[in-house]
Amino acid sequence: AQTVTQSQPEMSVQEAETVTLSCTYDTSESDYYLFWYKQPPSRQMILVIRQEAYKQQNATENRFSVNFQKAAKSFSLKISDSQLGDAAMYFCAKLEGTDKLIFGTGTRLQVFP
């Protein structure tokens, strides 16, 4: 079975600073999708950013960007200019085929003023 690993259970960052959350995965597929989801205390799952494996360019959404290393099977999330509202659980996920998401165990991000 494919796996997604998030090795940092908790991270913290000072407001306005930059933080990077790590994610590695296992797959035998050549083309696939990767996602980062944010889960604030409201528990709603919110899509932060997506990456398609065949695209060389790293995805960027405003203050959020990824460092996608296909050969290393690594997909880290960088949050720039961190804000208090970024505090949440962050889940890395890989789409298996076209219909099944495999999630990592999550990283809890704390943001300090």
Add this chain to the structure above:
Amino acid sequence: NAGVTQTPKFQVLKTGQSMTLQCAQDMNHEYMSWYRQDPGMGLRLIHYSVGAGITDQGEVPNGYNVSRSTTEDFPLRLLSAAPSQTSVYFCASSPVGPSYEQYFGPGTRLTVT
């Protein structure tokens, strides 16, 4: 659009009771899925459906049944609740392409005593 809706938001059951968690989406998505979220384990796939009349098992299907009679609805049935089914349950839907992004409902917190 209401997106993905789930009812109820909270539920307490006694061991052995049965109940159905409701999920509906108004985005005409073909794919729908049920996940459970437990502390330290991320989200795990219970059952999924790639269209009306088609369902399949995910990673943790035991103790749960699903059916998909319409595109909009995908109920999850607990036949005989057990304390191990205490969890937060999420329903999600996704379109067929381009990135198969999954849209999540607000979740149901279920406690089995």
